[in-house]
Amino acid sequence: MEQDSNSNNAQNNHNDDLIALKSVTKIFGGKVVLENVSLAIEKGKTTVVIGPSGCGKTVLIKHLIVLLRPNTGEVYFKDLRIDNLGESDLNKIRTHYGFLFQGGALFDSLSVTENILFPIRQHSRITNWAQVEDLVKAKLAMVGLDGFQNYYPANLSGGQRKRVALARAIALNPEVVLYDEPTTGLDPIHSDVISELILKLQRELGVTSVIVTHDMTMAYKVANRIIMLHNGKIIADGNADYIRNHPHPTVQQFIKGQVSEDDLAVLRMSGTVSQAQFLPRDFQ
């Protein structure tokens, strides 16, 4: 496997590893989405997974919480193998995780308060409602949305939805929070708000974060470690400086947001705009 050497160094340090993937391969309908991926997530650190769309980033992050099971390979949480556990055992493990989905995945029929209370209600019996109200208020204050308790997801903007989803993800005070494209669809200012929130969570709660993104501004801002995934394989693994200076052309092309020579050649071959046949405006 073509795996970055820096990544192997990271895997050899097992003491602080919270989650580990070992030789994970995932195939969907004959297409190999992850190929023999090994990865260790260090406790208390923020790991950012970057890569072009469709390279397997979301599939990778879903394996960390076993929302998807590998075809081959193993997944560990605190040295306990979890990919072969039944759903009821996995559900206990999953309470250590928070997951921020790409679209927020808030429950439409529940208010902001009920969304945040969902994991709490599922895993503890609420007896003191005043305390619960304070808890919801504190979680919303943490994401800057105190006062939105009675809103429904349909009444929130994209950025607000993501922040409520983040408040829900941290409702059970998880050890690790997984973020799937947290800034997709947000303007640069709201993207920066999310980045600041991730830093705040690491600083104040000491949570381990794994972030899947192709937003390099965010990646450089929050990452202790950046991993680049390409065609289901890890091709670069290191800190921000290491990635900035990585010799691999695909890495450089991605972090600089440059189109490849191959793509340009395809565009040239497809002809000019003036050559394109347009239908007249009054075409029936």
Added chain:
Amino acid sequence: MMIEAVGARAMGGVNNIGRFTRFAWQSLAASFRSCMSPVTYPLIWTQMHLIGVRSVPVVMITGAFVGMTLAVQAYDQLAGMGLEEHLGVLINISVVKELGPVLAAVMLAGRIGGALTAELGTMNVTEQIDAVRSMGTDPIRYLAAPRVVACLLLTPFLIIFADLMGIIGGYFVSVIHLGINSRAYWSFSASGVELWGVSIGVVKGFFFGVALAVISCYKGFTCKEGARGVGQACTEAFVASFISILALDFALAVIFKAIYSTFWPLKSLV
């Protein structure tokens, strides 16, 4: 090449049956556990309101039209033989044993089944079901079980409403419109309709309710991406529920007939 394609389709079919069977088993097990756990009663209560209470008008309208149509259609045949006063027994047996339960269940498959599949399918494609799992909760227990329990408990009640309206609709057309003697209408009905006939109609409701709920939830949980995927899942859920209701109706008719033939004559000995 062709053999390979046929083999692949057969394997796909077997896989689907296996997945559905596992889902159905997990749903029924989770439903049983939900009934034992008071914590889940609010979820079941909410679904009972959405599924049961709101279906009452549509089921009653279905039942009423079944009874009225039967009266109009059967009157000429019976009147030709001078047996028009027996119209009540024909209408009421048909309504309580077959047409009331089956048509009420088909109406529910359209109203509830479509809504369940669309709701769960949308939750699936917007990752809300994954969100439930990621928070350490079994989505079958949280989402499917309350719906299955609500359908299981309320379909028989809805069938009773359909039967009642079918009987009233049949009476209205027969006595008020066609002028059949009221006393004769009821007395022939009472002699012809047995408690057994009413009971099997209601008991069928438990099976129909579970079938349409499990099928609709399964289609929602497994629906494909996009608006087209959700739409396709809704169509498949209705067609599968409809066929299941008819197949179950046939199977239950055979079973109940065998039970009736074996045990009902013993009633006279008690």
